[in-house]
Amino acid sequence: MQSLTITGVTKTFETPKKGIFTAVDNVSITIEEGKIHGLLGPNGAGKSTLISMISGILKPTSGTISILGVDVVAETEAAKKLLGIVPQEIVAEVAFTVEEVLYYFSGMYGVSEADRRVRIREVLRELDLEDKMHERARFLSGGMKRRLMIAKAILHRPKFLILDEPTAGVDVSLRQKIWAMVRRLNAEGTTILFTTHYLEEAENLCESITLIDHGKVIKDGNLKDIQQEFSKNIIHFELFDRSATHLAGVQETGNAYEYPMTALGEDMAKLTAHYGDNLKSIRSEAASLEDVFLKLTNSGV
Ligand SMILES: Nc1ncnc2c1ncn2[C@@H]1O[C@H](COP(=O)(O)OP(=O)(O)O)[C@@H](O)[C@H]1O
Numbered sequence: 386m387q388s389l390t391i392t393g394v395t396k397t398f399e400t401p402k403k404g405i406f407t408a409v410d411n412v413s414i415t416i417e418e419g420k421i422h423g424l425l426g427p428n429g430a431g432k433s434t435l436i437s438m439i440s441g442i443l444k445p446t447s448g449t450i451s452i453l454g455v456d457v458v459a460e461t462e463a464a465k466k467l468l469g470i471v472p473q474e475i476v477a478e479v480a481f482t483v484e485e486v487l488y489y490f491s492g493m494y495g496v497s498e499a500d501r502r503v504r505i506r507e508v509l510r511e512l513d514l515e516d517k518m519h520e521r522a523r524f525l526s527g528g529m530k531r532r533l534m535i536a537k538a539i540l541h542r543p544k545f546l547i548l549d550e551p552t553a554g555v556d557v558s559l560r561q562k563i564w565a566m567v568r569r570l571n572a573e574g575t576t577i578l579f580t581t582h583y584l585e586e587a588e589n590l591c592e593s594i595t596l597i598d599h600g601k602v603i604k605d606g607n608l609k610d611i612q613q614e615f616s617k618n619i620i621h622f623e624l625f626d627r628s629a630t631h632l633a634g635v636q637e638t639g640n641a642y643e644y645p646m647t648a649l650g651e652d653m654a655k656l657t658a659h660y661g662d663n664l665k666s667i668r669s670e671a672a673s674l675e676d677v678f679l680k681l682t683n684s685g686v
């Protein structure tokens with residue numbers, strides 16, 4: 386089953402300065418259940434606008450979105466129950482304690498009275514916030530507020546969790562905690578969609594990605610396939626005996642060798658046949674997502 390199906394979604398805004406502005410332009414994305422999917426793009430690409438539409442906060446100008454088969458416009462309330470969302474902006478309920486905030490949200494998401502206290506403790510433990518339970522939300526540090534927002538989003542064990550730039554501006558240790566949590570939730574069966582403009586983060590976490598720029602999808606699919614498609618056309622190899630006679634085209638680079646690649650399988654076979662047991666290692670160089678993005682957009686991220 387598809388966790389998320391976005392079909393031909395466009396969002397335009399009417400602004401005094403720019404007139405009618407298309408923030409999301411005919412976007413179609415599907416995410417299968419159980420995946421970790423990255424939505425990548427530079428600032429202003431349209432990521433948050435798309436997420437606001439998935440979560441039912443904004444209505445698409447055209448197109449449809451459904452979560453596990455539930456249409457988010459026609460059945461907003463039902464769709465919201467399936468969804469946990471961690472927005473990009475930190476929202477803190479300043480007057481309440483961490484526990485009160487979580488108690489209120491778990492009620493709103495239909496966690497039963499009997500389960501609430503237990504569930505709140507569990508979530509606080511997972512996010513390392515237990516000792517802040519009775520602290521007022523306004524006195525938490527930025528990183529703790531972000532963790533509280535994640536706690537709010539996972540209280541009702543949503544099938545589908547969306548995180549909008551969860552690691553923007555957080556320190557290394559919290560970033561690693563967030564990554565670990567994303568992996569654990571995913572292993573327990575939650576489908577995850579997160580946005581980032583850190584390409585390295587997507588390389589670490591995602592199986593599949595969608596790259597967007599200026600509101601349009603510019604690349605979509607399995608991460609490894611995309612990296613392969615954009616891979617640098619070079620095979621690197623090392624030899625045990627460096628006095629071997631070389632194939633035409635082989636270049637020496639320090640302790641290793643490079644061979645220009647035309648067709649991966651054939652070239653690998655050719656090198657293996659020529660050097661045989663003398664080959665110590667052989668690999669083709671995968672493109673980083675940064676290379677992919679630069680090629681597609683002619684811009685950095
Ligand atoms: N409510 C709005 N009214 C007008 N323009 C908006 C509104 N929300 C977002 N935009 C514009 O849409 C574009 C995409 O924004 P956003 O979705 O926040 O990008 P991202 O999250 O990828 O950084 C930006 O140019 C932004 O200025």
Ligand SMILES: [Mg+2]
Nearest residue numbers: 432433434473
């Ligand atoms: Mg954003």
